[in-house]
Amino acid sequence: MAFKKRRIFDLRQVQAAQQLAASTRSDPVKRSSPESHQPIHRFRQLGEWFSENMRNYCQTTSLHGFSYITRQDISRNERLFWLIVVILSIIISIVLVVVSWQWARQTPTVTVIESSHFPTWNIPFPAVTICNFNKISKLKANNLLQQMQVPAGINRSELHNLFNLTLLPVDNMISNSSLQTYDRILKLNNVSLSTLTSQLSPDCIDMISSCIWKGINARCDSLFQRIETMEGQCCSFNYFGGITNNFPEKIAYQVPKRPYRVTGCGYPTGLTVLLSPMASDYYGTFFSGYGFQLLLHDAYNFPDENSETKVVTSTRESFVRINPESTYATNDIRRMDLSLRNCLFGSERAMHGLKRYSFINCMFECRVTMIHNLCGCVPPYVYNNGSFRVCDVLDANCMIHGKRLFSHALANLNLSLSIVRETSSFPCGCLPDCQSNHYASESTMGRLDVSYFANRPGSSNDTDRILLHVFFSDLMSTRYRTDIFQNWLSALASFGGLLGLIMGFSIVTAFEFLYFLTFRPIFNYINRD
Numbered sequence: 001m002a003f004k005k006r007r008i009f010d011l012r013q014v015q016a017a018q019q020l021a022a023s024t025r026s027d028p029v030k031r032s033s034p035e036s037h038q039p040i041h042r043f044r045q046l047g048e049w050f051s052e053n054m055r056n057y058c059q060t061t062s063l064h065g066f067s068y069i070t071r072q073d074i075s076r077n078e079r080l081f082w083l084i085v086v087i088l089s090i091i092i093s094i095v096l097v098v099v100s101w102q103w104a105r106q107t108p109t110v111t112v113i114e115s116s117h118f119p120t121w122n123i124p125f126p127a128v129t130i131c132n133f134n135k136i137s138k139l140k141a142n143n144l145l146q147q148m149q150v151p152a153g154i155n156r157s158e159l160h161n162l163f164n165l166t167l168l169p170v171d172n173m174i175s176n177s178s179l180q181t182y183d184r185i186l187k188l189n190n191v192s193l194s195t196l197t198s199q200l201s202p203d204c205i206d207m208i209s210s211c212i213w214k215g216i217n218a219r220c221d222s223l224f225q226r227i228e229t230m231e232g233q234c235c236s237f238n239y240f241g242g243i244t245n246n247f248p249e250k251i252a253y254q255v256p257k258r259p260y261r262v263t264g265c266g267y268p269t270g271l272t273v274l275l276s277p278m279a280s281d282y283y284g285t286f287f288s289g290y291g292f293q294l295l296l297h298d299a300y301n302f303p304d305e306n307s308e309t310k311v312v313t314s315t316r317e318s319f320v321r322i323n324p325e326s327t328y329a330t331n332d333i334r335r336m337d338l339s340l341r342n343c344l345f346g347s348e349r350a351m352h353g354l355k356r357y358s359f360i361n362c363m364f365e366c367r368v369t370m371i372h373n374l375c376g377c378v379p380p381y382v383y384n385n386g387s388f389r390v391c392d393v394l395d396a397n398c399m400i401h402g403k404r405l406f407s408h409a410l411a412n413l414n415l416s417l418s419i420v421r422e423t424s425s426f427p428c429g430c431l432p433d434c435q436s437n438h439y440a441s442e443s444t445m446g447r448l449d450v451s452y453f454a455n456r457p458g459s460s461n462d463t464d465r466i467l468l469h470v471f472f473s474d475l476m477s478t479r480y481r482t483d484i485f486q487n488w489l490s491a492l493a494s495f496g497g498l499l500g501l502i503m504g505f506s507i508v509t510a511f512e513f514l515y516f517l518t519f520r521p522i523f524n525y526i527n528r529d
Contacts (some may be wrong), residue, residue: 049521053520054516055070056516057513058070059071061509062504062506062512063504063505064089064503065086065089069086093502093503096498097495097498100494100498104485104491108341109333109336109342109485110482110483111481112480112483113480114481116476116479118479119475119476120262120265120472120475120477121261121262122261122326123326123437123477124258124261124299125260125262125299126299126308126322126324126437127240127259127295127297127298127303128271128294128470129229129234129235129297129303129307130224130235130273130294130295131229131292132202132292133282133285133289133291134202134277134278134281135166135201135231135232135286137203137281137283141163141283144199144200145160148185149189150185158178158182158185159185161182162185162196162393163196163200165396166196166197166200167284168396168399168400174400180394192390192392193380193393194380197233197380200283204220204221204224204225205220207278208220208235208273208274208276209275209276209465210273211224211271214262214268214269215269220273221248221251222254223238223271224237225245225246227242229303230304230305230381230403230406231293231303234295234303238299239299240259240300240355241299241301241302241354241356242354243353243354243383264475265471265472265474266471266472267469267471268471269471269472270469270470270471271470271471272467272468272470273468274465274466274467274468275468276464276465277290277291277314290313290314291316291466292311292466293309293311294310294311294312294468295308296309296320296322296439296441296470297360297439298436298439300346300354300356300358301358301361304360304406305406306360308439310441312466312468314465314466316445316446316467317448317469318443318444318467318468319443319444319445319471320442320468320469320470322440322441322470322472322473323442324439324472324477325439325478325479326477326478326479327433327435327480327481328435328482329345329434329481330482330483332484332487333434333482333483333484342432343431343433343482344357344433345357346358346433349362351365352383353385354383358433359430359431359433362431366427366429366430367402368382371398371402371405372388374398375402376395377392377395378390378391379391379402434482448465448466
């Protein structure tokens with residue numbers, strides 16, 4: 001039997017040798033150079049090997065439709081049909097993955113509501129800036145009329161016009177001859193326009209007669225400081241935006257380093273002040289009544305027209321309820337490239353005269369820069385360390401023109417307000433805030449019972465008083481979270497969902513493909529031996 005097997009094996013070898021000799025005789029090129037056909041033979045073997053492994057992969061993989069391509073129990077047309085279906089599914093999967101990736105690139109960040117029950121004691125109390133309707137004290141104006149000297153040939157009535165110039169009215173321009181006259185008066189008295197404005201403004205201690213903070217009587221001069229705003233000299237509570245503060249030196253150590261916070265809601269837990277509009281002291285105003293303009297804003301933002309604005313009038317008790325909202329950004333946003341997140345944190349850009357960066361502060365500084373480029377000086381209400389010239393009386397017309405810039409949303413576009421224009425970038429390079437606090441407010445008021453203060457110690461005969469309450473309306477608030485639209489985990493889930501829905505793709509099927517191209521040939525080679 002063994003001999004028979006050996007003969008069969010020899011016969012096969014003889015037949016193979018005969019076939020090789022016949023092919024060599026029929027092809028003289030092969031006979032002359034057999035080495036030249038070795039690469040073709042190798043490529044043919046490689047192609048057969050790849051086809052065999054792909055056939056085995058299609059028969060064993062869990063990808064949808066692949067097994068029908070190599071099945072022998074169906075017709076060739078059916079196999080061709082399933083091949084087209086598989087190719088289309090691969091193309092559609094790739095297109096959807098690319099589209100999903102493009103959407104993630106176009107919308108890199110998203111802001112969502114994280115909680116509607118965020119405690120308000122985690123949000124700083126807003127800054128409360130109070131500006132009197134009256135910008136010039138009548139008593140101070142009369143005293144200056146008696147003290148100031150007038151150049152020869154100039155009527156003293158020009159002093160009244162000079163005092164009104166400190167209001168910077170935006171309705172009309174002043175003639176150059178009048179400005180020259182006012183400049184001569186100021187130089188004769190060695191006074192600048194900013195100094196004159198400060199001397200004429202009403203004092204905070206006269207306007208705010210009583211203060212209660214969180215239910216406890218407090219000194220008003222330790223709560224309110226006098227600051228320069230676009231509305232003139234105002235009194236601000238809980239304002240930390242400036243480089244320096246204007247509190248008296250003897251109580252400066254009592255001022256906290258961070259904004260105040262409250263741990264409750266309702267007017268007994270907030271700020272209560274008794275205001276006196278001093279109607280008898282009115283001299284220069286833009287309003288027809290007696291009262292105050294109330295600006296509610298973030299403690300680090302400059303108080304301008306972007307602030308939440310309320311009006312409180314005389315003989316009224318006003319309740320201002322604040323509904324705060326907080327927005328914060330995750331650490332993933334901070335690590336993201338600036339061109340993608342398109343927002344800035346408070347410490348990422350330095351301001352000239354303000355402590356922290358914010359979109360409002362940046363827009364304010366941008367407009368001030370425009371005024372400086374236009375007039376060659378900065379307005380008196382801007383912090384100045386001495387490196388810029390402060391605008392004086394001769395620059396009044398330019399300041400009036402520059403003041404109008406603050407009423408435009410896009411200060412760098414010299415267009416009419418009736419023209420709406422789309423912009424692809426933020427004005428002045430000012431990006432939105434990554435983290436911010438917003439203070440929406442509601443106010444109610446009623447007639448104040450003046451007799452309540454009549455018999456109290458230290459009370460005056462002022463019947464035009466205003467009682468103002470500013471407080472949080474609820475213990476809970478809404479908190480928003482700014483996060484990246486897709487991180488690596490969500491991107492993996494999104495792409496895997498698309499590929500799994502169309503093709504049934506998974507990480508295991510990807511490993512199967514690598515296995516049939518790499519590990520399985522190695523194992524076959526090892527097992528053959």
